[in-house]
Amino acid sequence: MFHLRTCAAKLRPLTASQTVKTFSQNRPAAARTFQPIRCYTAPVAAEPFLSGTSSNYVEEMYYAWLENPKSVHKSWDIFFRNTNAGAPPGTAYQSPLPLSSGALSAIAQAQSLVDVQPNVDKLVEDHLAVQSLIRAYQIRGHHVAQLDPLGILDADLDSSVPADIISSTDKLDLAVFKDRLRMLTVGGFYGLHESDLDKVFQLPTTTFIGGKESALPLREIIRRLEMAYCQHIGVEFMFINDLEQCQWIRQKFETPGIMQFTNEEKRTLLARLVRSTRFEEFLQRKWSSEKRFGLEGCEVLIPALKTIIDKSSENGVDYVIMGMPHRGRLNVLANVIRKELEQIFCQFDSKLEAADEGSGDVKYHLGMYHRRINRVTDRNITLSLVANPSHLEAADPVVMGKTKAEQFYCGDTEGKKVMSILLHGDAAFAGQGIVYETFHLSDLPSYTTHGTVHVVVNNQIGFTTDPRMARSSPYPTDVARVVNAPIFHVNSDDPEAVMYVCNVAAEWRSTFHKDVVVDLVCYRRNGHNEMDEPMFTQPLMYKQIRKQKPVLQKYAELLVSQGVVNQPEYEEEISKYDKICEEAFARSKDEKILHIKHWLDSPWPGFFTLDGQPRSMSCPSTGLTEDVLMHIGSVASSVPVENFTIHGGLSRILKTRGELVKNRTVDWALAEYMAFGSLLKEGIHIRLSGQDVERGTFSHRHHVLHDQNVDKRTCIPMNHLWPNQAPYTVCNSSLSEYGVLGFELGFAMASPNALVLWEAQFGDFHNTAQCIIDQFICPGQAKWVRQNGIVLLLPHGMEGMGPEHSSARPERFLQMCNDDPDVLPDLEEANFDINQLYDCNWVVVNCSSPGNFFHVLRRQILLPFRKPLIVFTPKSLLRHPEARTSFDEMLPGTHFQRVIPENGPASQNPENVKRLLFCTGKVYYDLTRERAARNMTAEVAITRLEQLSPFPFDLLLKEVQRYPNAELAWCQEEHKNQGYYDYVKPRLRTTISRARPVWYAGRDPAAAPATGNKKTHVTELQRLLDTAFNLDAFKNLV
């Protein structure tokens, strides 16, 4: 880019008459090319005003001048012509010049080119000063905007007025204003004087305050800037590093008179406020002692959301997915999503019985899905409010993931049809890290939803905590700045200002497809909930709140005074809505049973029967034909595009894969390939996401090939398998677990016909996403009758890598399984295994063979219902020569094996077996190696538990019965208080009616998951193997 680095040093103001005079003279004949020799060589010091942001301004003007010399002020025209004509650096307008002979001749040369009128340097300085002032308002005007409806707290937590703006807002009385002006003039910030207020200044192209005028008196410039930036709207946008976007926003807020509403729009706004306000009042009247987290103090939220939806619908959006916390949720359900009021009211009835669907959730957490006509645009619109836990902001990435999926399924690659709106509380938005993680997904190719509109209910309190104790940033919204999202702060007691910013926000999203934030600065009329006493902790604030007129009343009075509505019309609007509520209340008494399924946020049409049951209770074979296996294997071991150079090391890996396929075997990576590739053939979309999943943390997967010679040229062989296959998405994620797992969970929510997998880099990292696991994945169906088939791949195994990177914490997942350890189920029941799966809250597996991993992935989709699947995946087994599976175990008729029984010599003469060891996962290979070394293959049987939960009582019972004389022991490599022992032992005991002891061979209890010392690791392993094969080990323990 061409950088201007030459200019005069001193710039001074010019009077209005001078400006006019200059205009009429010295007009250039035509635009000329700016000579490149001028640019980089000139020292910046020669043009002090060209440092920092002013150089951008000058540069911008230069381009405008090139197109049309009249588009810039005359002084700049002269300057550009001089510099173009060869005036040396620092001399184009320098006066007086240093008295060196070189400089003198240079300026003489420059002046001879243009007839410069003597005071031009003052003119330029003046205009730069005014331009700086305009810029100061654009950057910092929001700091003095009147945002707090209560007028007691500054929304930015700072009561001072920035030093570079001349504010005459309420914060400063006239005397202070004059004082300030004096200070700015004498102090010389701009070199402006009180007497300059009536001078006329040319406006730069970076402002729209002039409307049709290109020059204004300074006094008017300040007035207009204050109108645009210091009233009830505070616009934060100057950090955005895109000129077009900044200009777009300036135009939206600076253009004089742009904030106009028709009477019709004002009446709609009033009607929406009536609904919002009277809804809360109705609930308060009927259930005064019930928590509802009412919206009082931010009633404007309802019209705000409706405006965003109307505008988006007008711009082509037909599906809006929303996430929100407790505050005002019932109101949003009633008045935005339009859930039947009786369905909401009946929730307050303590006698309402729960249908047999799950344990349910409180009313202000449930979700909703509704398709209807948008009355303003007359277009169809689907609204979905995602159910959420109490954990504030946790639903953010889930909403994003669901939005991405809905966009994906309808081919909406630019987010023109499907969008999300996220609501936040001020304390939560500032305090919860997940907000930041979610923002960082917003512009990543595989995660973007092409812009979310964020709305913050900024009631300036978090439960009992004052914002000054709750955040270190000026605004609760500062987190949004990281993605260059514009932030519109607005005083919520000015409903028209709110409508305006909501319209702009929706337009921004549909124009630029980027995130945007609306910060509704409001108050909370009651305590945190309706039972709470706020005066304990916020006495002064609440004294003011008690005096505060509700916004509805204020706005109604305004519209009556303007003659937009009359009093009877207003009152009729109120009684009309009250009547609607009363009638719904009467109907709500007929509701006797609460069906959570009526609150489902993501229905799966066609997947279940009409009454919501699975279409069958069986699962077909998960095997594949030899042809399919061979075909997938050959693509997996080749580069399916021409002229594509892969890394030499990768060529060797693919060659080894090819040999495996030729030998009709698979390793872990191939097993996964086979599962994915075959499901894609069947039209199942697959999405694998997580850190470094494309290659695989352990460099085993290589699903994305990179051309070694062409930058960014990649190939995903999985997408070259079949002519009409479903698409495969594999995406390296940002370095986030909470955000990304939440996102994938949301993606999986949208459709049952996709296999959505999230892989942790190492299994233990899942704990930074614990909230998604604890609040959504584990209890999601029980709370919200919503099934989800997400798969978690968690690398796990004690391999001497230290306390971290070893354990995926199986004990945590197992502890949260809902099967009863003490009750033996009816093992004779038909389809016992499928019924068990249907009843469980999630499935936990640890496969010891690639083939079984292949089967369990395919089963996940072939099941007639969806359950989350937790897979502990291996590390060293990825390359273990024995961890291979023959095609024979993957052919039609084969299935996932919940238990892999002993099939060696011990199984030939089971009555001779002295010990039956149960284990799961990788330790199996350590045990078999040790058993062979000790020559104990006939005495010790080893049975592998592949599906830990639901617990395969039926198969284990058979195993125990087969070895009547064997001692039973559970063997694990994890420490005793970790791993599987606490889960397996009581269930195994229940299986055998507690007739025999179940011994333990494994590491001792410990605080850390693994030792950091390699030698200790080896010693511990040897000790557990010694115990496992010492047939006397448990002799003296009774």
Ligand SMILES: Cc1ncc(C[n+]2csc(CCOP(=O)(O)OP(=O)(O)O)c2C)c(N)n1
């Ligand atoms: C992650 C999390 N931590 C703590 C809480 C407990 N809690 C519930 S509401 C609330 C205050 C929220 O304040 P704010 O975000 O400003 O929303 P408001 O209630 O004021 O609308 C807190 C701390 C929670 N629900 N979630």
